[in-house]
Amino acid sequence: MASKKGVKVMKVAKKVAESGSKSTFLKATIPAGMATPAPPLGPQLGARNINIAQFCKDFNLRTSKMKEGTPLPCRVSVNADRTYNLVIHHPPVTYFLKQAAGIKKGATRPGQEVAGKVTLKHIYEIARLKNEDPTFEGIPLKKVCERILGVAHSMGIQIVETVQFKEYQRFLNQRKTIIEEEEKELEAIKQAKLLRV
Incomplete structure (x- = not known):
């Protein structure tokens, strides 16, 4: 008799799980103007x-004034009557x-090489924008700056304090050469693995 009860409970639990499988919340990153x-x-x-449709x-109407293709994290909550609430956040910190x-x-190889340079003013401006997002609501601007510094390090x-344009252009050109060499090495490794198969 206990086993029949257990089977009934399992069937009910399965029905509840199936009916609730459709999530009413969606997190997605959508390029601006390109939904x-x-x-x-x-x-x-x-x-x-x-x-x-x-x-x-x-979405495309609300993001029409932004640069097309900018990645925008979005949160969509769906109501029972098929309406939705769309919250569009600023682009990710990595993008900025x-x-x-x-x-x-x-x-x-973070910590062993430098990919680029930004100033503290850049960090502050990014933090000011990201502080408007609901995920950073209630967090002091100083803490947001610290998080952005951590992302930059990673x-x-x-x-740096200041960036000299000509000097930085030379750095970026050298970096471009390094990246091209790394990509060639990765492609050679990929081709070698394909030949083994």
Whole structure:
């Protein structure tokens, strides 16, 4: 008799799990002005019963004044009547740091190499923008700056007082050569692995 009760409980639990499997919350990073019904965004919205065309139109309209392609972390909460609440955050700290440093990617060996340089003024301006995001709500600006400094360090970005334009251009040109050599080495390793298979 106890086993029949256990089976009933399991069936009920399974039904509850299946009915609640559709999440009413979505976290996604969408490029500004480029929301489309194509994967990966379209299927994620469809699984939550959101009108995909309306969402894309709404998102693209709200981000029309931003530089197209800027990655924007978004939080979407879905209501029972298929309406949604879209919260668009500022771009990630890594995006801002790469823009400020004028680089496309961080260091492959942080702590051992310098990928770029930014000033404390850059850090402060990024912190001021990120402090407006709901994730940083209630956090003092000093703490946000400290977090951004940590991210910069993990990317191999050096913090300096000032940046001399000509000197920094030389540094970036040298860095470009180093990156090209690293990419060639990685491609050679990849080709060697393919030949082994």
